Amino acid sequence: MTEQQIQQALSSITGWVREDQTIAKVFHFPTYMDGIKFVQKVAEEAEKQHHHPDILIEYRQVTLRLTTHDEGSLTEKDFHLARRLDILVS
Numbered sequence: 001m002t003e004q005q006i007q008q009a010l011s012s013i014t015g016w017v018r019e020d021q022t023i024a025k026v027f028h029f030p031t032y033m034d035g036i037k038f039v040q041k042v043a044e045e046a047e048k049q050h051h052h053p054d055i056l057i058e059y060r061q062v063t064l065r066l067t068t069h070d071e072g073s074l075t076e077k078d079f080h081l082a083r084r085l086d087i088l089v090s
């Protein structure tokens with residue numbers, strides 16, 4: 001993706017931070033188990049998309065980081081999954 005395409009794609013998602021060739025978002029939950037249940041749903045969506053986020057599970061918060069490892073860069077797959085995950089948590 002060109003820089004312009006990345007900037008444009010960033011405007012279609014909320015709360016994701018661009019860090020070089022990755023985008024990351026922190027999700028906060030009332031309990032630790034709510035975060036774990038969210039991770040289960042993330043994993044199911046990732047399997048459907050054949051595209052998987054890096055997941056950091058901490059107490060009552062989960063950080064997802066997306067990049068396309070096969071390309072070593074951000075691609076539309078990352079933004080498509082990010083949009084799906086935003087819906088999933090809403």
Ligand SMILES: C[C@H](O)[C@H](O)[C@H]1CNC2=NC(N)=NC(=O)C2=N1
Nearest residue numbers: 050051052053067068069070071
């Ligand atoms: C064959 C399988 O679809 C690929 O290895 C997928 C798996 N999940 C993936 N997830 C991410 N984030 N990047 C990839 O390049 C990728 N490749």
